[in-house]
Amino acid sequence: MTGTGTPPPLGPRPFLWSLAPPFPRSFKTRLLYSLLFPGLIICGLFCFCLITVLLKIRITLRRKKQSVSAYRNKESQMVIAFFHPYCNAGGGGERVLWCALRALQKKYHEATYVVYTGDEDVTGEQILEDAFRRFNIKLVHPVKFVFLRKRYLVEASLYPHFTLLGQSLGSIFLGCEALWKCVPDVYIDSMGYAFTLPLFKYLGACKVGCYVHYPTISTDMLSVVRNQNAAFNNAAFITRNLVLSRVKLLYYYLFALFYGWVGSCSDVVMVNSSWTLNHILSLWKVQSCCSIVYPPCDVKTFLDIPLHEKQTASEAVVVSVGQFRPEKNHPLQIRAFAKLLEKMGTEHPPSLKLILIGGCRNRDDEHRVNQLQKLCEELGVQEQVEFQINIPFEEFKDYLSGATIGLHTMWNEHFGIGVVECMAAGTVILAHNSGGPKLDIVVPYEGNITGFLAESEEDYADTMAHILCMSPEKRLQIRKNARQSVSRFSDQEFEVTFLSSVEKLFMFSNKTYD
Structure with a gap:
């Protein structure tokens, strides 16, 4: 058919199409529009459902937090929790944990203290005995342990490839288990699982802090991959292949971007050295709430x-x-x-x-x-x-x-x-x-x-x-x-600087802790 007459009607529109503005006359544009607009509607509905679910979870967790439970003797009592899945490992990071708990218990002695751990093969009493045997540290008040069943999700051996990403995603699931079992008022990650910080802050409505021993990714690691240098975290077969090196470099840059975002969710950031400080400030951009707290050495x-x-x-x-x-x-x-x-x-x-x-x-x-x-x-x-x-x-x-x-x-x-x-x-x-x-x-x-x-x-x-x-x-x-x-x-210097740094986490709470 020739001529410039009015094109025939397109027929009745489906429901989703009726929500859209009138289609352009071009066939290709109409086809693209017909594919794109329903997709946007579906994505919008998915986001709406996801937000609704997250809000319901947040409300449920808030109720759990306000209730009197095994971890809270009365509604007004503050619960301070440390996330340390390997608290019985016996290393320097564990010494920081026990010294931090001892310092807080001296100042906020009415609070309840919780440690999230994956050491299911021992009891809480044995963990405390080991802390005294290894570090000569004895806590002045009891500590409650929340035993996590999914610690295997953060084991490096589970992720032979993309280990950083695998462990970080695993820490989110482990953090979900921890949050569901006990919702604290103050959450402190003392082992470097930064991806749990937004979880506790936005779903658990907690004040969150962290003590960073070692950044999960650093500019040094990016430099090793960029220069194609072999290292314990950069296999030789990758260094010999330009394409694989570039792919890994892109992966590291994307991971560093997400790592920077989750770290910036922290209300208080403590680092253990000048070297760590430089890397954390570069990645997290937390100049206003970051300080060096040297780890306690006996x-x-x-x-x-x-x-x-x-x-x-x-x-x-x-x-x-x-x-x-x-x-x-x-x-x-x-x-x-x-x-x-x-x-x-x-x-x-x-x-x-x-x-x-x-x-x-x-x-x-x-x-x-x-x-x-x-x-x-x-x-x-x-x-x-x-x-x-x-x-x-x-x-x-x-x-x-x-x-x-x-x-x-x-x-x-x-x-x-x-x-x-x-x-x-x-x-x-x-x-x-x-x-x-x-x-x-x-x-x-x-x-x-x-x-x-x-x-x-x-x-x-x-x-x-x-x-x-x-x-x-x-x-x-x-x-x-x-x-x-x-x-x-010394331990004494650590206590002074640690308490000074975490004070912000306790300033705006009406809970009982002193």
């Missing part, structure tokens, strides 16, 4: 160790303190120690010993220890290397009191409680030239040297040999300098 207990010259160079003990995690880089310690034995053996047969002290959290850590033992056998140093796992505090203290060198090899360690403890105990510290040890700990004190830093296997071996060849008087002076410098990392 320096007073270690300062009681008599400061006298220890074994001769050929009989010295080198001690390492740190959980058996991949980033601690224990293989570097063993290889550097093997090189040291070669260097010292050229002059006289040494009877040096390396003692690796640390905690094992799970089967992955136990497997890691087995691999380290095999490495010792390959290098022929199995007779000179000891592994001391999950040992009591007093035994740990005895090992430090007899050591000459304290060894630390983690690249970009966020802080380094073990480094501080070694310095307080009177060892000559040799730490990695990065992160917290470089910026905050192994720094000159009143212009005097407090320890040594190294990076490569050869550096570590040479520096250990240098320390052992020093005169006893010079070693003693370095140890004295180190001891004087660590008072700023």
